[in-house]
Amino acid sequence: MTTLSPAAQSVLDAYYTEADRLDREVSHEEMLAATLRAAADQVVPDGPKPSANSDFHLMNWTKSLDQYYQRQQTRDELLAIADELEAQ
Numbered sequence: 001m002t003t004l005s006p007a008a009q010s011v012l013d014a015y016y017t018e019a020d021r022l023d024r025e026v027s028h029e030e031m032l033a034a035t036l037r038a039a040a041d042q043v044v045p046d047g048p049k050p051s052a053n054s055d056f057h058l059m060n061w062t063k064s065l066d067q068y069y070q071r072q073q074t075r076d077e078l079l080a081i082a083d084e085l086e087a088q
Contacts, residue, residue: 013038036081043074
């Protein structure tokens, strides 16, 4: 078996440890939700919003802000799927 990257290992660990974390038997939906949340943390981590008070030129700040909102939207969509699975 090959060694996983830290990101992949984190997602796999989230899948296998969800039952231990909750100290009870966990449904497949809850395990998948935990896995999706871990993947979201690896792919689109929750980071700070770019500040207008930084040394960015206006155009760079606008681009950074657009990228921030795109990442947040992607993260929110992944987490919404996890919430829906967990609600089952």
